[in-house]
Every structure is written in structure tokens, then in C-alpha cells.
Amino acid sequence: MSSFHYQISDDGITVEQLLREEWQAGKKTVHLMRMEKSVVDMKGTPIDWRTPLKAGTTIQFTVPDARSNYLSNEQVPLKILFEDEHIIAVWKPAGMATHPTKETENDTLMNVVFAYISKNGGQYAEHIHRLDKGTAGVLLIAKHPIAKTIFDRMIENNEITRTYEAELDGTLKRPRGTINRPIGKDRHHSARRRVSPTGQQAITHFKVLERKAQTTIVEAKLETGRTHQIRVHFAHLGHPVTGDTLYEGSETEDGNFHLTATALSFIHPFTKEQITVQ
Incomplete structure (x- = not known):
């Protein structure tokens, strides 16, 4: 599973509206979160999904069963350019593939990223875009499925330069x-x-x-x-x-x-x- 915190910015929004309308999270993800009562306040108390929340309220979202299947590669150093609870931006060297094409591969950038994520207690990492094997540069990776859904949409809508x-x-x-x-x-x-x-x-x-x-x-x-x-x-x-x-x-x-x-x-x-x- 993967977790992140979020501070409510607008008075009156509900968890239901946030997940379904603003973030347009996947139906399976939303269903699992509802069944597991995995949206809680800072005391760990489950939040009613239909209750309007006040601006400034911080809540925690946990996505059950959020796991990636990459093999870890701890042999290659990872250059991190930006990181928060939602995403990680890393440097991809030229000559290294972005992701494996077979489950048995462990020499791609995503194998190196997953080793870092696993070492820090995470279980989920998925690339938001890809770079050709011969291209070096900045690559953006989601740390939970809701971020993956939102950033995928941003790529499609040309909202990432x-x-x-x-x-x-x-x-x-x-x-x-x-x-x-x-x-x-x-x-x-x-x-x-x-x-x-x-x-x-x-x-x-x-x-x-x-x-x-x-x-x-x-x-x-x-x-x-x-x-x-x-x-x-x-x-x-x-x-x-x-x-x-x-x-x-x-x-x-x-x-x-x-x-x-x-x-x-x-x-x-x-x-x-x-x-x-x-």
C-alpha cells in the first residue's frame, strides 16, 4: 500500500468530491479505499466521505494493494532531482532503458528507482512518461496510483512542459x-x-x-x-x-x-x- 497527506484548500469539499471529481481517481482504487476506510484524519479516525471539510484540514489517504512488480537494483546510484509524497523526478543516463519489457529484467531505470522506494518503505513506483534508451535526462515517476492517474492526464492535456x-x-x-x-x-x-x-x-x-x-x-x-x-x-x-x-x-x-x-x-x-x- 502507499500513503500520502493532503491539506484541504477549499471549504466544503468532501472526500467523495476530491477523489471522484477533482482527482478523477480510478474506480477500483476508490472502491478499495472506501471498503478499507483508508481516508483518516491526523488522529487516525476514518472520515465520512460525504462530510464537508474545512479549508486547512489535513487528512491522510492510503491506497490499499498499491504495489509495483519491478525487481530491485541497488547496484546503480540514483540521482534524485525532486521528491515529495506524490512524485519523484530522477536523472536517467543515456544507454539505460526507462522500464523493463520482461519481469526478469533488472537493469533499467525503474529497477533502480524501485530499489530506492523499497529501501524507504514504499511499494509503488510507476513512470509517468518515458525516455528512449539513448536519451538522457529528467524522468518523472508517481509514488502512488492517484498521482499516476492525475499526472498521466496532465501529460495527455499538455499541462507538463x-x-x-x-x-x-x-x-x-x-x-x-x-x-x-x-x-x-x-x-x-x-x-x-x-x-x-x-x-x-x-x-x-x-x-x-x-x-x-x-x-x-x-x-x-x-x-x-x-x-x-x-x-x-x-x-x-x-x-x-x-x-x-x-x-x-x-x-x-x-x-x-x-x-x-x-x-x-x-x-x-x-x-x-x-x-x-x-
Whole structure:
């Protein structure tokens, strides 16, 4: 199970309204919490879900049966950039997958994160978005299922600004711009994506930070989050990410491509604070 505290900000809201309307928590999660009487005050007394609460009241939510199934990996150090009761933001190195594709894997970032969560008494950790194996940078992880539901929705609604820095092959002449090209699967190559009129809408905003002799450094902000979006969009312009050989980028010595998720910015749904992690 996983627990967190929450301070009521508006007079008159009920637990029922908070869970079902404001947070839109999953039906199974809400049902389990109701059956277990797992919403309590600071003395541990269960709270009636229909009783209006006063602003400033602090209550504790416990989500029963909230468990993740990752194997722990304590051998790799974890770089934490931000953490509270709801989320943890960590640095993902280039060359490491975000999550395992088989239950027996233990060499991905989520295995390292789960070792940290377990060591601190937690049982739940699930990534809110993902980064390609070759991409380094900031990754956001939920520490309980309600946070996972809310942040997933924020990603879908473009309420989390994701900023990247990329090194591109060649000289990109436009100083700034927006690439609005739909992206779909490449039917000739299962691992690749391509700009396709039948694909999903994909929008990338960019500005040039530096022009080098053979490459261009750009800052890119995602308005959508399609698979390989930045890599596909810049390859489509004829300037693939340096090292991204899947999309005809030039080779690098270490085999990694030069793309980093440098920052995440959002209004925290539980504290209402503006959070920037970089």
C-alpha cells in the first residue's frame, strides 16, 4: 500500500468530491479505499466521505494493494532531482532503458528507482512518461496510483512542459520554428517511426542555441509526446540528432545520441505550486 497527506484548500469539499471529481481517481482504487476506510484524519479516525471539510484540514489517504512488480537494483546510484509524497523526478543516463519489457529484467531505470522506494518503505513506483534508451535526462515517476492517474492526464492535456536539448547534424538555418507533422509507424521498419499523413498529430517547437562547424544545438519543447518525436521531426528536416543512426544520424564514439531531457515544468496538482525540475 502507499500513503500520502493532503491539506484541504477549499471549504466544503468532501472526500467523495476530491477523489471522484477533482482527482478523477480510478474506480477500483476508490472502491478499495472506501471498503478499507483508508481516508483518516491526523488522529487516525476514518472520515465520512460525504462530510464537508474545512479549508486547512489535513487528512491522510492510503491506497490499499498499491504495489509495483519491478525487481530491485541497488547496484546503480540514483540521482534524485525532486521528491515529495506524490512524485519523484530522477536523472536517467543515456544507454539505460526507462522500464523493463520482461519481469526478469533488472537493469533499467525503474529497477533502480524501485530499489530506492523499497529501501524507504514504499511499494509503488510507476513512470509517468518515458525516455528512449539513448536519451538522457529528467524522468518523472508517481509514488502512488492517484498521482499516476492525475499526472498521466496532465501529460495527455499538455499541462507538463518538457524541454529538451539536442545536437543535430548539419547547419539548421531557421533560428526558431514549429514542426507540425503527424507521426506514424514505419511499415518497412518495426523500430522506426516516420512523418505520415495518417499518423498522430505531433508538434515540436524549437530554437537554435548554438551553431558549430558540423552541427547545430537546439532547444526543443514538446506540445505532444509521440514515440521518437524529436528524432523523427528533425530527421524529416534533414538534420537528424547526432548519433541517432536509426534515423541516419552520424555515428558517435560512445554510441549514444545527443538528446537530453533538460527540464520539466508544471503546476503541482496536490500543492498547487509551480514546479520546475532541471
